[in-house]
Structure formats: C-alpha cells, structure tokens
Amino acid sequence: MKLKENGMSDKDKKQDTNISRRSFIKGVGTGTVAATVAPAILVSDEKTAEAQTDQAISKAEIQLNINDTLYEIEVEARTTLLTVLRDGTDTGGNNVDLTGAKLICDRGECGGCTVLVDGKAVYACMMLAMDAQGKQITTVEGIANGDNLHPIQEAFIKHDAMMCGFCTPGFIVSSVALLNENRKPTLTEIKEGLSGNTCRCGTYPFIFDAVETASEKM
Ligand code: FES
Ligand code: FES
Numbered sequence: 558m559k560l561k562e563n564g565m566s567d568k569d570k571k572q573d574t575n576i577s578r579r580s581f582i583k584g585v586g587t588g589t590v591a592a593t594v595a596p597a598i599l600v601s602d603e604k605t606a607e608a609q610t611d612q613a614i615s616k617a618e619i620q621l622n623i624n625d626t627l628y629e630i631e632v633e634a635r636t637t638l639l640t641v642l643r644d645g646t647d648t649g650g651n652n653v654d655l656t657g658a659k660l661i662c663d664r665g666e667c668g669g670c671t672v673l674v675d676g677k678a679v680y681a682c683m684m685l686a687m688d689a690q691g692k693q694i695t696t697v698e699g700i701a702n703g704d705n706l707h708p709i710q711e712a713f714i715k716h717d718a719m720m721c722g723f724c725t726p727g728f729i730v731s732s733v734a735l736l737n738e739n740r741k742p743t744l745t746e747i748k749e750g751l752s753g754n755t756c757r758c759g760t761y762p763f764i765f766d767a768v769e770t771a772s773e774k775m
Contacts, residue, residue: 614633614634614635615633615634616631616632616633617631617632617634617687618630618631618648619631619632619686619687619690620690621638621641621686621689621690621694622691622692622693622694623642623653623655623694623695623696623699624655624694624695624696624698624699625699628641628645628647628653629647629648629649630645630646630647630648630653630686631648632645632686632687634685634687635685636685636686636687637681637682637683637684637685637686638672638674638679638681638682638684638685638686638688638689638694639658639660639663639670639681639682639684640686641653641686642655642656642658642672642681642696643655643656643658643660645686655696655698657696657697657698657726658670658671658672658681658696658697658726658727658730659723659724659726659727660682661723661724662682663682664682664683665680665682665683666755667724667727667754667755668680668724668727668728668731668753668754668755669723669724669726669727669754669755670682670727671726671727671728671730671731671734671753671754672694672695672696672697672730673693673694673695673696673730673733673734674689674692674693674694675692675693676693676695676734676737677734678730678731678734678735678753680753695730696726696730697726697727697729697730700729700730700733707729707733707771708770708771708774708775709729709732709733709736709767709768709771710729711771711774712766712767712768712770712771712774713725713728713729713764713767715767715770716763716764716766716767716770717763718760718763718764718766718767719758719760719763720758720759720760721757721758723757724754724755724756724757724758727754728751728754728756728764731750731751731753731754732750732751732764732767732768732771734750735747735750735751735768736768736771736772736775738750740772740775741772742768742772744765744769747765747768747769748765750768751764751765751768
C-alpha cells in the first residue's frame with residue numbers, strides 16, 4: 558500500500574475527504590438551520606421586549622383644567638404637559654390643539670413653552686402632565702378675556718415687541734406671571750422676571766418697554 562507523505566493511503570485519504578465533505582455539509586446544514594431559526598428567536602425576543610415595554614408604559618386617564626375647560630385625557634407617565642397641550646387628544650377624540658406654547662428646546666432652557674400653573678410661570682416641557690392634575694393651567698390662548706386683549710398683549714402690539722414672534726407667547730405668559738406678583742416692577746425686576754425666556758431676534762428692549770407700559774395700565 559502506497560503511503561503518502563502524511564502516512565495516509567490514497568483510499569484512506571479518499572475516505573477522509575468524504576468524511577470531511579460529509580462533516581462540512583452537515584456543518585453547513587446545521588448552520589443553515591441555525592440561520593433559519595435565529596431570526597425567529599430574534600423576532601420572539603423583540604415581541605417579548607415590546608410586550609415588556611408596553612407593560613412598562615402604562616397609561617392613566619387624568620383630568621386637566623386648561624383655560625377653564627376640563628379635559629379628560631389618557632397619558633403615559635412620561636407625557637409632558639406641553640405634549641398634551643400641543644398634541645393631546647381627549648377621551649372623546651378631540652384634539653386639545655393649544656399650540657401657543659412652543660416646543661423649541663424641550664429641555665427647560667428657552668421659555669418658549671411657558672404656561673401659567675396656578676398663576677406661576679412654568680416650562681410646560683419640563684412638567685409631567687400627571688403632575689398638572691388639580692391645578693389651574695393657563696396657556697397664552699387663555700390670557701385674553703374673550704375679545705378683550707390682556708394689557709400685556711396690547712402693549713406688545715403697541716411696542717412692536719416681536720420679530721419672528723416664535724418666542725412671543727412665552728414672553729407674554731411670563732410677563733403676566735411677573736405682573737401678577739409685582740404690579741409695578743422696575744426695569745431690573747422686569748429683566749429678572751423675564752430672564753427665563755430667550756428671544757433670538759433680540760427684541761428685549763421692546764419687550765421690556767411693553768411690560769412697563771402694561772404695568773401702568775394694570
Ligand atoms: S421648549 Fe420648554 S423651555 Fe424651551
Ligand atoms: S421675536 Fe423671534 S425669537 Fe423672539
């Protein structure tokens with residue numbers, strides 16, 4: 558029997574090659590099965606994760622008093638007051654649709670989302686809707702008395718205290734909060750009172766003038 562360099566005969570080598578092929582094909586077969594099964598396991602895992610997430614994101618029905626109207630709304634624990642105001646839907650399927658409060662930074666830095674909560678200026682993007690239960694929420698849409706504008710709104714118009722206007726609702730609400738606490742603020746107090754609001758157009762001098770004018774009429 559002729560042995561090759563590795564000590565195997567031609568017959569042995571052929572058998573070894575066949576075994577190797579069988580092993581290879583078997584291995585590939587196993588791999589194919591694994592490749593077929595693996596996505597199913599992944600899908601199963603995803604569904605389990607989704608189910609767990611659904612359980613974690615439990616919803617609750619709450620009542621919110623916004624601009625003297627009572628809304629029954631289903632919210633998640635993580636839902637902010639701003640989300641309810643702008644995108645919320647009550648349990649009757651009606652959109653809340655109070656878009657005066659603006660979503661700008663969504664992190665408590667710009668003041669564009671300012672609303673009154675029990676008369677105090679609050680960033681609606683930083684308050685959970687659930688925490689607003691039992692409180693009086695007033696948005697810029699609720700500042701006027703019917704067709705009669707609030708003195709601060711009239712003063713903003715008089716002093717042309719806006720350019721793009723994106724920050725204006727927040728400034729108006731913060732000004733109302735300031736004047737509710739201090740009817741005759743000094744310029745320094747006005748600047749301090751509105752320091753939580755940002756105007757990228759730089760209309761600050763006109764806004765401060767408007768607050769001074771409004772304070773004289775209140
Ligand atoms: S959007 Fe709320 S503070 Fe900027
Ligand atoms: S008027 Fe444009 S950001 Fe204030």
